Amino acid sequence: MGYLLGLLWIAFIAYSLFMAPGQSPGSDPIFKELLTLRSDEPWLLTVFSWLGIFPAVYACLLLRKSVEARENERTPAWPFVLFSFGLGAFALLPYYAWNSNLPKRHTYNDVPSAKQQSKPSISRVTAHKLTHSVLLVLTLGTAYYAITKGNTERFVEAFNQSSFVHIMTIDFVVLTLLSTLAIFRDTRHTGRTAYWTWAGLVPLVGPIMYLLTERRE
16 A cells, blocks of 8 residues: 555656646746635635645644554654645655554554543644534535535636646545545544545545544543
C-alpha cells in the first residue's frame, strides 16, 4: 500500500506540473479571483473552501489521538497536516505512504477514555464535538450555497480552462478517496467497526459524521 500511495503522489505531482490543461496560475484570472474570494461562481468558491475544510477534518482524524498513540507512529502527523492546508493531498499522501503499516487492532475496552488519555491543547480541540459540529455546518452551508446558486456548466468550463481549478478538483477527489484509508486506519486505533471506512466515500460529510458519532467516555 505504501508503494502505491507513493507512486500516486509522484504521478499527481507530474500530472499537475506537466499535463494539467488550462492556463497556469500566474496568468489565470480564475486563480486570482479565488485567492481573493471574489469569484462569482458558487461552485468554484465552494470547492475552494472545501479544500480548506478537508485539512481540518484530517487534523481531527490524526491529531485528536493521545500522545501515547501518536508516539507509536513512524513519523509525526502534524507537519503533514499543517502543510495540507496549502497543499492538500500533496502533503497527506506522503504521510500515509510512509505510515503504511496498519496499526494494531484495538477494541473499545483497549482504548483509554478521554480522561485517561494524555492530550495537549491541540488534541483536545481536534477531539471536541463542537469542532466537528462547526466543520459539518460549514460543509453543509457551502454545499447548499453551491447547489442552489451555482452553475455546474461554468464549473466544468473552468475545469477545462484553468489548471488551478483542474488540479484543485482532482485534489478534492483524492482527498475524498484518501479519507477512506484514514477512517479505516483510525478504526484500528479506536476499535470501531471497519464498515465506517465506506463513509469516506461521502465527501467531507462522511468523515465528519464518523468523528461526531465517536463514543467519548
